[in-house]
Amino acid sequence: MSRSTQTTRERILDAAEKLFADRGFHGVSVREIAREAGVDVALVNYHCGRKSDLFETVFLRRAETLNSERLAMLKACRDAAAPAPPALEDIIDAFTHPLLNRSAHGGPGWKRYFALVAQVNNSPELAPIGMTKYFDPLVQEFIAALREALPEAAEEDIFWSYHFLSGALTLTFAETGRIDQLSGGVCRSSDLDSVHARLVPYTAAGFRRLCQPR
């Protein structure tokens, strides 16, 4: 959608998404958002309410699309395997692929959104609100599938394994460029297809090591 056909509200949300992703909730002023959107300051309030509401709107906006896509993929891999339990790699793929795929190929708005998710997930201030509210119901579905795929696993091991997956995934979203620097250019933060090809086997191996009898 071209810039001129966007509604004012959408322009504000896109500008907010970009700036929040770069510097976090507190690092951005409403005035900056208005400037970035090419819109008067007063319109931010008019269309999106107070700053904290604006932040929540930005965070929620893309969550629903993502989550229904991930649930559909989970259901597909369950149905394909039934009556056997779904394969571990397929569950992890359903969890991660819709995200990494959109971050890689969905355009700059999606990319910025995931960078924002990375910050929220690691913030003691924001994670209990943002992540729990919009993502945890979905995560519970995935945990249930993981239980089926790893029937001998202890509950704790499944949850901690999921936690490690979540950390690896969200740091990837942050695209801080650190791995580029560290590897001298061998790896590129933005090359999410390469990441995905590695994240699934890496975490699947971790899950198996923790969750299967030794």
Place this chain on the structure above:
Amino acid sequence: MSRSTQTTRERILDAAEKLFADRGFHGVSVREIAREAGVDVALVNYHCGRKSDLFETVFLRRAETLNSERLAMLKACRDAAAPAPPALEDIIDAFTHPLLNRSAHGGPGWKRYFALVAQVNNSPELAPIGMTKYFDPLVQEFIAALREALPEAAEEDIFWSYHFLSGALTLTFAETGRIDQLSGGVCRSSDLDSVHARLVPYTAAGFRRLCQPR
């Protein structure tokens, strides 16, 4: 060290560490830091310079202690294995144990420090400055050791494996309480000894899966 025997400068640094860890660099004002430290606003500038200098000082303060401890552990496991290459699990342990151990048992200052590291590591704004400057030289040492332990690995696979470890580790530091909520209390964010017992085998299995010939 009791509160009364701390220098003013130390009180300011501790207060800043706490508040920055909770709400990030931009989420905290110098005045709040002064109030938390029980000190006049002007003293913050006098002892610690401008706000950005204060942040850097807080970030740097504990990094050196940590890094020399980690290097010593790395050297120890190398020496013990020589002339064979060090064991993968031992390298990961040298990388993670000094951190998780201090976060778990080093007192509240250390705990807050690591929560701050988690936020910086996931921030496009701060990671290129903070992490690269204070942690990457050490990381290069560990990468070298990993190369020895996984002689058949491609460079990219080692770096991406390290990246996943970094994400899993730093999300753990954030202690957002999300895993507590998600697991209905089965896991506790603050139980870092449990995490450590799982993080090492989980990531070692991931490294092997990616870095060894199929």
Place this chain on the structure above:
DNA sequence: GTCTATAGCTTGATAGAC
């Protein structure tokens, strides 16, 4: 080292004209 006082901005939010 510590405090008071203040300069000079920027902030979030809104009231009211059009």
Place this chain on the structure above:
DNA sequence: GTCTATCAAGCTATAGAC
């Protein structure tokens, strides 16, 4: 829906008395 104008509050940073 959009804009101008404005408020009260908070901000960083420092100068200068003690």
